[in-house]
Amino acid sequence: MGYQGRFRVWRGDADGGELRDFTVEVNEGEVVLDVVHRIQATQAPDLAVRWNCKAGKCGSCSAEINGRPRLLCMTRMSVFTESETVTVTPMRAFPVIRDLVTDVSFNYEKAREVPSFSPPEDLAPGDYRMSQVDVARSQEFRKCIECFLCQDTCHVVRDHEENKASFAGPRFLMRVAELEMHPLDTADRVDAAQSAHGLGMCNITKCCTEVCPEHIKITDNALIPMKERVADRRYDPVVWLGDKIFRRR
């Protein structure tokens, strides 16, 4: 049943830090967050970790386990062998605050840069009519729990701090796609996707989709469809001409 597990947890802050070794009890059915809490309760009471719901619904406990971006609360200990050392580090794309806690304000800034939902002005609340097939695409994106693991893993910003200014990241490009596909949104978001939010930086290498704990098909269903819409507008002379002639949108 229970065993003594070996852990390496990064401890430190913006000025520096290191991986510290812990040997700690692990019981059947536990997740990594349980073990981190046990370290906190028994060995390192000031170990900083951000968490909340512990059920994979709030997206607070994002970190990296054995180098892979994951939710601490949804990573079961049973995926590791008993002799394996489990390494837990903070997300590496964001500034660290302390131990496993990072400063994710980048994401909140990017959220502000996406213009909000704009329904038709003459539509009264209660009169919204939308078909299920029309809302289904955006509903998939609204499953997002904003854990920011996709933002963390995306090499565009993870490996290139300087790109943060011009690139919204998968989460917020997906937000643009969500609004673009919203059946009642009236704003034109295609040009801004490329110019303001940096869609062209994405090279569709799908790491965002791989890490998404909600299994949202970010690349196939949000990013590529947006790239195709941008292509309609900017890179497709035939569609461009057709739009001019038939004045359609």
Next chain:
Amino acid sequence: MTAGQDARGRAEIGARTLRTDRWWLQSALTAAALGAFVVYATFRAFANTAYYSAPYVSPFYSPCLAANCLPGSGELHLVGQWWTLSPALLILVFPLGFRMTCYYYRKAYYRAFWASPPACAVAEPHARYSGETRFPLILNNAHRYFFYAGLVFNVILTYDAVIAFRDADGEWGHAGLGTLVLLANAALLWLYSLSCHSCRHVVGGRLKHFSRHPLRYRAWTWVSKLNGHHMRWAWLSLFSVAFADLYVSLVASGTITDPRFF
């Protein structure tokens, strides 16, 4: 190494990655497979031999448009006697372009050849990165045109598979192993093309209201299902093209004889 993961303010971890699995394996396999195809395809495209053995024509050489095509391999000689190189070189740009700009292959070669990134959460070895915002990678936005061209090729290769039901003398009612090979290749090419992301966009993805276009919605649903396995169709059709060519060349060079079913 890069200014990325260890940028100021981030956790000072140092290691390029802390992944403990064999993260390099997938990229290595991709690089090996794509590399092998490129080498084989280049060799065969320039070879200019053993691409036709009635009724089979290699997909690398179809449609055969030059005057120097082997007799019977193509009827429409759009390019005159002045062309002395392999006729494959006239047409390969289209299927090649389709695959080069394909959303799946882009992922594959960005990861496997350009290491951008080599694997998820593994630092890439480049100091700068501009994605697909500049020449030449911005040309990948032309994917849909290669998709249209790809459809034309699919029609031609399907025609090739159909006429492989004729024997060497042009009589219907023949089928050999080669017929099956060409047929399978054509089918896989259709699956690959129809599962393409541009196709998905064109048939319905670009609509804001599916409910107003029920037929296009049905088509989109169908293409979306195929699209979920785009990677599989990309690989299978790549192998099948190479294999079809190899089979034709072996038959044409007399290395093997085509088993005939009827």
Next chain:
Amino acid sequence: MPELERHEFDVLVIGAGGAGLRAAIEAREHGVRTAVVCKSLFGKAHTVMAEGGIAAAMGNANASDDWRVHFRDTMRGGKFLNNWRMAELHAREAPDRVWELETYGALFDRTADGRISQRNFGGHEYPRLAHVGDRTGLELIRSLQQKVVSLQQEDFARTGDHESALRVFAECTVTDLLLDGDRIAGAFGYWRESGRFVLFTAPAVILATGGIGKSFKVTSNSWEYTGDGHALALRAGASLINMEFVQFHPTGMVWPPSVKGILVTESVRGDGGVLRNSEGSRFMFGYVPSVFKDKYADDEAEADRWYADPENNRRPPELLPRDEVARAINSEVKAGRGSEHGGVFLDVSTRLPAEEIERRLPSMHHQFKELADVDITAEPMEVGPTCHYVMGGVEVDPDTAASSVPGLFAAGEVSGGMHGSNRLGGNSLSDLLVFGRRAGAGAAEYVRTLTTRPVPPEQALAAAEHTALVPFSGASGENPYTLHVELQQAMNDLVGIIRTAGEMERALERLAELRRRAEAVTVEGHRQFNPGWHLALDLRNMLLVSECVARAALLRTESRGGHTRDDHPRMDPDWRRTLLVCRATADGVTVTEQPQVPIRDDLLALFEHTELQKYLTGDELTGRSGTGS
């Protein structure tokens, strides 16, 4: 205090869940400068855990539904102890609040004609819950969050500053409210990240801090639910009502131990899931109380027919209000008919095809697959009761959400009265929206009528800072984590789902002891993101609020809703007319009785006389013979 960071606002909202955000939006739209303070990151509040839906009588699924039916269901669910005015406002306004969410960008599941789809839920007569799969809370919090962002974008366009009218302070904990005389003057807190103190000067404070579940061992609540708002209100001089009523949700996960208590949505039952004991029997048929006999099916055949034909059949007893189902499960387990891990079986796999389950209950499917290795499309889940919600809270004016302390408002779970002795599923999200909005408007209006602005006295700041730093100077070596575990165990064992006088007396002794030890709690390290310190401060609130629960529960000698006394198993109409009110004293809390305001006649007339007889006393019924039949 040179290092103290100071901010000034008109309205300060504590808590960024559904109620807090809706209040903040309303206050900002009334043109007052507003701030929201929350313990977690923006958008992570416990509201995301709500799964089933938002109850609102829109009548999309059944045109017979209207606010009166919803009002009746709510009062029945709360065993008529509800503040009837709140229940009325709630039922009347919930549809508008849901439609409003659509203007913020929410995307609910749709009916065939494009309206908002509504699903069945326990205690609701008609399908009434607007939902998005089983992640409705996430949709609600995200829509409100995005509305906040859109208001900030408008403010940016106007002033060049996103935060000029509405600002969010995330990962910031309020430890004390500050009074100027008897009026609210602001709040004192600390940044979790840096441990630095911060002062918010504000004449109006809206508490929207949620519940108290973290005082119990088995709970569906997140770490934030430490009763902060309840305790802040008590210490500021406000009163709490109904604290003895704690809802145990009938279905929480029971295995593996590390996820024990995590919620299994009621939608599983609403969509056809049935409860069975270890003998394979659908035991709920044996637990339909007499007040509900005519509304629930007697046998499996009728219950099964109801799913297809609700007009001509009575509902399955799995859909009884939560208190009934939780008690039934508890009894089954105690009688030795429980599952291997001390729960019962909840099975939806035999009712719906796998694909349909994955579509309707995606996050349940995901949760069981990832955390328990159980495929709910093929096998039953093991479930048992889990502490879920506190019906009690700050006593407020129904129309404005104002407490008895001038400038102090409360909305959502931290307020009391709306749900009476037991809350119906789905009524929480609508409660957040209806009363969040009313609190925002009430606070803005209050600020507008002020002639002088209250000022937080400097000595109160010094005292608040001193209190917050005490754990660093503790020498006893008491570990906050250990104390917390002991508190949770005591509350779970002694003030849990079934209560007796003796146990509650023991609980009060335990609480007194824990409180003494907590005064000497010691934390290590420094103030920067130190969870040990955070817990030590939260413990103060949990202990205070737990005492309210235990004291009130000891006094109420009847069983009603979320309060079950083994030694007083009957519901007593006399007790219906009495509320128990908690107030803070120098060394704890006192609980006093207070008469309940009689229900307005036109609302009473919505019920049949025979039904009222089950709840009301003879006195209350005399002179009312003309109504009903």
